[in-house]
Amino acid sequence: MSKGAVLILGATSDIGLAVAHRFAGLGHPVQLAARDAAGLEATRTDMALRHNVEVTTHAFDALALESHAGFIDALPELPRIAVCAVGLMGEQSENEADMERAVRVMRSNYEGPASIFGHLANRFAARGSGALVGISSVAGLRGRATNYIYGSAKAGFTAYLSGLRNRLAGEGVHVLTVLPGFVATRMTEDLELPEKLTAEPEEVADAIEAALRKGRNIIYVRKIWWGIMTIICNIPERIFKGMKI
Amino acid sequence: MKLSGWGRYPVHTTALCRPRTPEALQAELADGPVIARGNGRAYGDSAVAQGRTVQMRHFSHMISFDDATGVLVAEAGVLLGDVITAFLSRGWFPPVTPGTKFVTLGGMIAADVHGKNHHKDGSFGSFVDWIELMGPDGVIKRCSPRRNKELFEWTLGGMGLTGVILRAAIRLRPVESAWIRQTTRALPNLEAAIEAFEAADEATYSVAWIDCLSKGDQLGRSLLMLGEHAAGDDLKKSRKKRPFEVPVKSKRTIPFDAPGLALNRFTVRAFNRLYYWNGTRKAGTTLVDWDSYFYPLDAILGWNRIYGRRGFMQFQCALPLETSAEGLKALLEATSAAGAGSFLAVLKRFGAQESRFSFPMAGYTLALDFPVNRTTLQLMERLDAITLAHQGRFYLAKDSRMSAQTLRSSDTRVSDFEAMRAAGGLPARFHSKQSERLSL
Ligand SMILES: Cc1cc2nc3c(=O)[nH]c(=O)nc-3n(C[C@H](O)[C@H](O)[C@H](O)COP(=O)(O)OP(=O)(O)OC[C@H]3O[C@@H](n4cnc5c(N)ncnc54)[C@H](O)[C@@H]3O)c2cc1C
Ligand SMILES: NC(=O)c1ccc[n+]([C@@H]2O[C@H](COP(=O)([O-])OP(=O)(O)OC[C@H]3O[C@@H](n4cnc5c(N)ncnc54)[C@H](OP(=O)(O)O)[C@@H]3O)[C@@H](O)[C@H]2O)c1
Numbered sequence: 001m002s003k004g005a006v007l008i009l010g011a012t013s014d015i016g017l018a019v020a021h022r023f024a025g026l027g028h029p030v031q032l033a034a035r036d037a038a039g040l041e042a043t044r045t046d047m048a049l050r051h052n053v054e055v056t057t058h059a060f061d062a063l064a065l066e067s068h069a070g071f072i073d074a075l076p077e078l079p080r081i082a083v084c085a086v087g088l089m090g091e092q093s094e095n096e097a098d099m100e101r102a103v104r105v106m107r108s109n110y111e112g113p114a115s116i117f118g119h120l121a122n123r124f125a126a127r128g129s130g131a132l133v134g135i136s137s138v139a140g141l142r143g144r145a146t147n148y149i150y151g152s153a154k155a156g157f158t159a160y161l162s163g164l165r166n167r168l169a170g171e172g173v174h175v176l177t178v179l180p181g182f183v184a185t186r187m188t189e190d191l192e193l194p195e196k197l198t199a200e201p202e203e204v205a206d207a208i209e210a211a212l213r214k215g216r217n218i219i220y221v222r223k224i225w226w227g228i229m230t231i232i233c234n235i236p237e238r239i240f241k242g243m244k245i
Numbered sequence: 246m247k248l249s250g251w252g253r254y255p256v257h258t259t260a261l262c263r264p265r266t267p268e269a270l271q272a273e274l275a276d277g278p279v280i281a282r283g284n285g286r287a288y289g290d291s292a293v294a295q296g297r298t299v300q301m302r303h304f305s306h307m308i309s310f311d312d313a314t315g316v317l318v319a320e321a322g323v324l325l326g327d328v329i330t331a332f333l334s335r336g337w338f339p340p341v342t343p344g345t346k347f348v349t350l351g352g353m354i355a356a357d358v359h360g361k362n363h364h365k366d367g368s369f370g371s372f373v374d375w376i377e378l379m380g381p382d383g384v385i386k387r388c389s390p391r392r393n394k395e396l397f398e399w400t401l402g403g404m405g406l407t408g409v410i411l412r413a414a415i416r417l418r419p420v421e422s423a424w425i426r427q428t429t430r431a432l433p434n435l436e437a438a439i440e441a442f443e444a445a446d447e448a449t450y451s452v453a454w455i456d457c458l459s460k461g462d463q464l465g466r467s468l469l470m471l472g473e474h475a476a477g478d479d480l481k482k483s484r485k486k487r488p489f490e491v492p493v494k495s496k497r498t499i500p501f502d503a504p505g506l507a508l509n510r511f512t513v514r515a516f517n518r519l520y521y522w523n524g525t526r527k528a529g530t531t532l533v534d535w536d537s538y539f540y541p542l543d544a545i546l547g548w549n550r551i552y553g554r555r556g557f558m559q560f561q562c563a564l565p566l567e568t569s570a571e572g573l574k575a576l577l578e579a580t581s582a583a584g585a586g587s588f589l590a591v592l593k594r595f596g597a598q599e600s601r602f603s604f605p606m607a608g609y610t611l612a613l614d615f616p617v618n619r620t621t622l623q624l625m626e627r628l629d630a631i632t633l634a635h636q637g638r639f640y641l642a643k644d645s646r647m648s649a650q651t652l653r654s655s656d657t658r659v660s661d662f663e664a665m666r667a668a669g670g671l672p673a674r675f676h677s678k679q680s681e682r683l684s685l
Contacts, residue, residue: 042308043306045306045307045309046305046307046308049309050307050327050331051331052335186265189263
C-alpha cells in the first residue's frame, strides 16, 4: 500500500526539513513548499537519493493569501499530512520600534499559516481524513516583554489550531499543536541557548511522528518545557509584570 | 563555546560557526584562520581551533549516485551512517569504515581513515575519485589523482590543514547482504595473535581485541575476529528473501558523566576477562548484522561519558612489520606494568601504503584507551618512546597530547608537510589546536 503524501510548508526551515526527512524515511512521498522553490532543488535531490521516495518542490508564500487555494490545487495530490513550519521571529527591539516589521511578524506567524490551514482544513474535512501539524511556540502561552510580538502571533495560531481541532474532531481530521521550547535552528543560531532546554530539529521531527501515530493533540517536545510553562503561566500578573524573564 | 574532540580532552574555547553555503564559508575564511570540523569523532584537538571552528554539518546533501558503478557524490558533512542507511538496502556498503558510523565523509578523507580491511583494500583514500576543496583564497578546486594531484594527496590525511573539503565522489562496494560471517578465535598470547593475523591475510576483515592487563606468558592474549560479507546463500531461508534487513536494536544513552573512578583497574580487568571467556565460548563462525559487527559501541550513545568529566585519550601507533612483534610486546608490557587499564585495546594489521601524510604503513597498529590522569599521561610518554624506538608513527586523529618533537622524530614526512603548508600560504588560513601544538 502506498503511503500518503506529506506537505511541508516552510521546507527551508531546519525543523521543516527534519520532519520531511523523518517521513520520507518512512516511505511517504514528500511535497516541499517554500518561497524560493528553486533553492529547494539540492534538498529534493538529496531526499530522493536517501529515501528513494518521490519528492516534489512548490513555490509558496504564506503572506500571499490570494495564492493559497491555487497552491493546493497545483499539488500532485492532496496531502495526507500537512506540516506548517513557517515562522518569523525578528528582533523584539526592531519589532517594537517599527510597526511595519511588527505586523509582518504577526502575519507570518498567524495570518499566513492560519489561511493556508483554513483551506487545507476544508479539503481534508471534505475528504474525511488528514492531519494538520502546526508548529507554534511556548512563546505564545504568555506575553513577555522580550518576545511578545512573536509570542502574540503564536498565541493566535495556537488558539486557531485548538479551534480547528475542536471543529474537525468528528470529521476524521486530526490537528496536532507543537509547542517546542528552544530548538537549535537558523532562527536561534545567534542566541546562547541552555543545552538541556534546547532540542535538535531531529528531536522535534521524532516527536511529531510519534505524536501523530499516537493521536496526541498538544506536544512540547522536551517535557521540561511543560513544567516551565506551567510555572510561568501561574505567576500572578501583578508579580509577573515586574519580572524580567 | 567550549569544544573538544570525542575524548572530551583537552577542552578549548572557540567560536563555532555553522555556514550553510560556500559563500558563507568564504566569508569565514576571509576573516582569518579556521579549522573545519566534521562530527567531532577525532579524539583530541584536531577539529578545534583557537578563534573559530567551522562546523561542516550543514553541507550534508547527497548529490548523485550511480547504480552501475557505486559512485556516490555527496557533500562533506554527510554522515557515514546516512550513506549506509540510504544504500545498503540497494546492495552497497562503504569500502572502508572506522569503528563508528557517526563520522562525516570530510572527516574520513581528512584523516584518511582505515578499517579492518586495510591489509586488503588500503585506506579510505583509495576509494575517493575526487574532492572539491576550498583553499586559503576561497577558491574551490577539483582535486583528484589526475587533477591537482599533489593537493589531493596532501589532503588525504592532511587533517583539515590544506583547506576545507566541500564535496567528494566515493566508490562504494557491492554487497549481497547486510550480514557478516564472523569467525572468532581466542589466542593465548601476542605471538599466537600475530601468527593468526599473518595466516589470515586472505580474510577481508580482521581485528583483535586484546586483554591488555594480561602478563607474562599470557601477554597479549586476545580474540581475533575475522569477517566476510555474507553472500545471499549464507543466510537462513527466512532471511534470504530480505537479505538487507536486520533486526531493529534499541539504543542506550549514557545520560550523565560517570565518575572517573568507574573505570579503575579492577573493573577493567573484570571487563577484559568477561570479554575473553565469553568470546571463547562463542568461538566459531556466526552471522552478525553489519551494525553489531562494525559499530558495537554506536549502540551506546554518548559512551565517551563513561570516563567521567576529565575525559579520556587514545594512544594509537603503527609499527613497521619488522619491529612489530618486539614493539607490540614492549607497548603491552609497559601498559600492563602501569596497571592503568585500557578499556579498549585493538590490534589491526596494515597493508602497504604509500602516501604523503596518511597514518597507515605496512605492519601492525595498536590502539589503547586511557582515562586522563597523571599516571596515564606519563604512561603515554613511555608508549611514545617505545614507538619511536621501533620506527613507528602516530595517528593524528587520535592524538591529543603528543609533542611537536615526538611527531618529528617519528615521521620524516612532517617537514615536507610543513614546507607544503608554508608555500601555499596555508598557516594563515587553516590551523587547529593540534596543528599549533605540533607546529604543523
Ligand atoms: C569509536 C571510534 C572509533 C574509531 N575507529 C576508527 C578506525 O577504526 N579507523 C580510523 O581510521 N579512525 C577511527 N576513528 C577516528 C575517526 O574515524 C576520525 O577521527 C574521523 O576523522 C572522524 O570524522 P569526523 O567527521 O568526526 O571529523 P572530526 O573529528 O570533526 O575532524 C577530524 C579531522 O578532519 C578534519 N575535517 C573534518 N571535516 C573536514 C572537511 N569538510 N574538510 C577538511 N577537513 C575536515 C578536521 O579538521 C580534523 O582534522 C574512530 C573514532 C571513534 C570515536
Ligand atoms: N527555533 C526555535 O527555537 C523555535 C521554537 C519554537 C517554535 N519555532 C517555530 O518553528 C518553526 C520553524 O522554525 P525554525 O526554528 O526551523 O527557523 P527558520 O529556519 O527561521 O524557519 C522559518 C521558516 O519560515 C519560512 N517563512 C518565513 N516567512 C515565510 C513566508 N512569508 N512564506 C513562506 N515561508 C516563510 C522561512 O522560509 P525562508 O527560507 O523562505 O525564509 C523558513 O523556512 C517556526 O514556526 C518557528 O516559529 C522555533
